[in-house]
Amino acid sequence: MVTVVSHPLIQHKLSLMRDTGTGVKEFRELAAEISMLLAYEAMRDLELAPQTLTTPLQTGQFPMLSGKKLALVAILRAGLIMTDAIVALVPAAKVGHLGMYRDPQTLKPVAYYNKLPADIAERRVFLTDPMLATGGSASAAIDSLKEAGAQSIKLMCILSAPEGIAVIERDHPDVEIVTAAIDSHLNDHGYIVPGLGDAGDRIYGTK
Structure with missing residues (x-):
């Protein structure tokens, strides 16, 4: 299943x-902002349960997050910009x-490199990588998550290619x-077209 978040703010x-x-x-700022906006959609189905809270006016039942706890997993290096932004929403x-x-x-x-939370099997996992190009790295990363016991995984990408x-x-x-967004295709070097170049290089200024 693919969800394209076409909100005007994201597209701009x-x-x-x-x-x-x-x-x-x-x-960097744009990548972080888009990541937070994508997270709103990706986390739309998080479970809620009523809890008793007291406001300045009265006591009542109000929705709070429940169910499995969350894990954010970055595919290095470019995925870091996404997890760093999203963790502000779910600290x-x-x-x-x-x-x-x-x-x-x-x-x-x-x-x-592989460093995952020890209780990954008990968490809903949001895997981050700005570019889903050939799909090879993302698929291998999901393999690693499943081998570690993860059962609930969503892949969050800023830009995707049909091949990936x-x-x-x-x-x-x-x-x-x-x-x-889903762009047109990959070129002979595996870059997304029209794309935005190498996300890692543009985030960290390495090219």
């Missing part, structure tokens, strides 16, 4: 991220990290993708 901010004239500072969430990079020759994912979506739907049909 995404267009600014695409612009080559957008500098590192603004790019009690635990944060994990999966190191994956794409081999420039084979375009296959290479794992180099197809890989996730093939390998992990139980994982919902929440994204701001």
Whole structure:
């Protein structure tokens, strides 16, 4: 399942991220803002339960989050910008990290780091990566989460390609993708077209 969050604010901010004239500072801010807006949609189905609270005027039953606790897992390095923003909304969430990079020759994912909450199996997991391109790294990251016991996983991406979506739907049909847009295609180097370039390089100013 793919959910495209087409809210005008998100689309406006995404267009600014695409612009080559957008500098590192603004790019980071836009990525963080879009991530928070995507989180509202991705977390729409969180469970609520009434709790007794006392307002300045009276005591009553009011909805509070219940059910499984949350985990935010970033695919390094670019996913960090998303988890850092989203944790401001859900500060009690635990944060994990999966190191994956794409081999420039084979375009296959290479794992180099894995640090997840010990109780990941008991949490709803939101996996973050700004770009869903070939889908290889995201699929491998989901494999790692499932091997650790995670059962409820959503993949949050700022930008997606049809090829990457197809890989996730093939390998992990139980994982919902929440994204701001689906672009046209991948080029010969595995970059999303029209895209916004390499998200990691633009976030950290490394190119």
